[in-house]
Amino acid sequence: xxxxxxxxxxxxxxxxxxxxxxxxxxxxxxxxxxxxxxxxxxxxxxxxxxxxxxxxxxxxxxxxxxxxxxxxxxxxxxxxxxxxxxxxxxxxxxxxxxxxxxxxxxxxxxxxxxxxxxxxxxxxxxxxxxxxxxxxxxxxxxxxxxxxxxxxxxxxxxxxxxxxxxxxxxxxxxxxxxxxxxxxxxxxxxxxxxxxxxxxxxxxxxxxxxxxxxxxxxxxxxxxxxxxxxxxxxxxxxxxxxxxxxxxxxxxxxxxxxxxxxxxxxxxxxxxxxxxxxxxxxxxxxxxxxxxxxxxxxxxxxxxxxxxxxxxxxxxxxxxxxxxxxxxxxxxxxxxxxxxxxxxxxxxxxxxxxxxxxxxxxxxxxxxxxxxxxxxxxxxxxxxxxxxxxxxxxxxxxxxxxxxxxxxxxxxxxxxxxxxxxxxxxxxxxxxxxxxxxxxxxxxxxxxxxxxxxxxxxx
Numbered sequence: 001x002x003x004x005x006x007x008x009x010x011x012x013x014x015x016x017x018x019x020x021x022x023x024x025x026x027x028x029x030x031x032x033x034x035x036x037x038x039x040x041x042x043x044x045x046x047x048x049x050x051x052x053x054x055x056x057x058x059x060x061x062x063x064x065x066x067x068x069x070x071x072x073x074x075x076x077x078x079x080x081x082x083x084x085x086x087x088x089x090x091x092x093x094x095x096x097x098x099x100x101x102x103x104x105x106x107x108x109x110x111x112x113x114x115x116x117x118x119x120x121x122x123x124x125x126x127x128x129x130x131x132x133x134x135x136x137x138x139x140x141x142x143x144x145x146x147x148x149x150x151x152x153x154x155x156x157x158x159x160x161x162x163x164x165x166x167x168x169x170x171x172x173x174x175x176x177x178x179x180x181x182x183x184x185x186x187x188x189x190x191x192x193x194x195x196x197x198x199x200x201x202x203x204x205x206x207x208x209x210x211x212x213x214x215x216x217x218x219x220x221x222x223x224x225x226x227x228x229x230x231x232x233x234x235x236x237x238x239x240x241x242x243x244x245x246x247x248x249x250x251x252x253x254x255x256x257x258x259x260x261x262x263x264x265x266x267x268x269x270x271x272x273x274x275x276x277x278x279x280x281x282x283x284x285x286x287x288x289x290x291x292x293x294x295x296x297x298x299x300x301x302x303x304x305x306x307x308x309x310x311x312x313x314x315x316x317x318x319x320x321x322x323x324x325x326x327x328x329x330x331x332x333x334x335x336x337x338x339x340x341x342x343x344x345x346x347x348x349x350x351x352x353x354x355x356x357x358x359x360x361x362x363x364x365x366x367x368x369x370x371x372x373x374x375x376x377x378x379x380x381x382x383x384x385x386x387x388x389x390x391x392x393x394x395x396x397x398x399x400x401x402x403x404x405x406x407x408x409x410x411x412x413x414x415x416x417x418x419x420x421x422x423x424x425x426x427x428x429x430x431x432x433x434x435x436x437x438x439x440x441x442x443x444x445x446x447x448x449x450x451x452x453x454x455x456x457x458x459x
Contacts, residue, residue, distance in 0.1 A: 014055050015048075022047045069096050126223050130216030131157050135170055138215045147193070147222065157220075163191050166203050166220075173207045173218050181207065191222075197302050197434045200229040226303050246288065249281035291424040295407070298351070298428060302435045306348040309459035312377055312387060313338040315349065319356045320375065323364060331369045334360070339378040343458040345385055347436045352456075355432050356387065358425040359452050363391035367449075380455060388453045395446035404442060405430040429454075 026044050029035035035043075121128055121141045127148070130139035137160060140151045151160050158167055172183035186206040193199040202223045211217045256274040264270040320334050327334050345352070356375075363373040371392035380386040396404070408423035433440045436456055444450035 011056070011059065014059055015052055018051045018055050019048055022051070126221050129157070129160065129220045130212070130214065131170065131218050131220070132215040133174060133211070133217050135174065144222070163189070165189050166191060166205075169205055170218060170220070173205060199224060199303060200226045224303070227300065230299055230302070246285060249285050252281050253278050291428065294354070295424055295428050295431065298431045298435065302431055305435065305437055306351070307346065308348065309344040310347045310349050310352055312345050312352065312385065312456070313342055315352050316356055316375055316377060316387065319353060319360055322357065323360055326361070327364050327373065330364060330367070332364050332367050333372040335372050335374045337374070337376045341379055342377050342385055343379055345436075345456040346459045347456060351432045351435070355429050355454060356389070358429050359389040359454070362425060363389050363393070366393040367391040368393055379458070383458050384455055385458050386453055386455045388451055390449060390451040392449040395448055396444040396450055397446055401442050401444060405440070
């Protein structure tokens with residue numbers, strides 16, 4: 001490594017300091033008469049030449065030492081320079097190199113510990129957020145990013161969770177008076193996170209005894225209670241709705257059994273007619289139970305988004321073939337149009353089959369005879385696709401449209417039951433579409449027909 005030129009001012013000042021004692025001594029000897037002027041001058045010039053050479057070498061060694069110490073702060077360890085003219089400096093360089101090596105090991109150990117801590121935090125199944133004394137976000141894990149989206153660090157917690165009750169709770173945990181905390185050190189808050197679908201979350205917040213290395217003073221853990229709450233609601237809904245729907249067919253079957261045991265015991269014609277009605281009611285109960293079980297299974301994992309790529313054109317073709325016989329029986333024509341540029345959808349093949357089977361089956365049931373049910377699939381922008389099922393039925397009054405996807409809701413109860421409907425088809429469609437992070441739009445014109453459009457994310 002080439003030595004850089006020394007600054008002239010530093011070089012001159014160093015030589016001046018080194019020569020001053022010799023100059024003062026020779027001047028004193030000359031003034032006292034112990035040394036003549038010419039020998040004193042020659043001696044001073046000789047001393048000056050030697051001093052200049054030694055000072056130059058010494059300053060070069062100091063420069064090498066300074067550059068070596070400066071390079072120690074880099075990632076790579078520099079080569080120890082030769083400092084033969086400055087033994088003390090060489091000892092300092094050796095000590096500095098040893099210190100730098102130890103510091104690098106310490107930093108590597110700290111970096112490994114920080115990486116391990118973050119890996120552990122990222123491995124937690126529940127979202128975690130750490131905030132500092134000013135309620136700014138300083139740490140998150142992967143589960144938090146997956147739930148809330150990208151979280152910008154060093155921003156207030158309200159930018160990620162806009163829930164006044166939670167923010168007030170965190171403020172109470174961090175509140176101090178004269179340097180002492182005045183509130184509790186932990187709390188729990190129930191939240192509802194908006195989205196499709198909505199999520200029930202229990203936020204557990206805890207204040208740490210002291211701030212962590214990253215500045216975290218309070219930790220917030222979000223525990224998803226959606227499945228638990230949904231199970232509770234499903235049980236309540238099942239008891240209320242299923243008991244209501246099953247009451248009529250069960251009462252009818254019991255009445256027919258009593259009649260067959262009594263007045264119609266020997267009436268063969270009545271027995272055959274009653275047994276036929278009982279079979280219809282039993283089939284109705286079977287369909288109802290099947291739909292309830294299907295709806296229950298879908299709701300159990302509605303919050304878990306499917307990730308497979310599904311050929312929607314193939315799904316629609318299979319459903320059309322399945323329902324072709326039923327459509328022919330009502331003299332309804334099924335017309336399928338799939339755009340050649342239709343991308344695959346992100347979803348579950350079987351569940352999407354259930355969605356379009358329900359929509360197309362409804363369109364066939366409620367269409368007028370000798371009409372056409374049209375199924376059209378097309379891309380919708382760069383990352384979405386849409387499937388529209390339209391019929392030429394009597395249409396649905398606008399007042400009923402917002403409630404069509406409610407369980408057991410029917411526009412015409414008598415007609416729905418006559419056609420074999422359970423009142424759960426569109427509820428199943430809604431929950432499957434929600435699980436796929438899609439959207440269901442319903443448009444209807446009384447007297448002209450209805451259009452049900454499902455929008456899904458493209459793979």
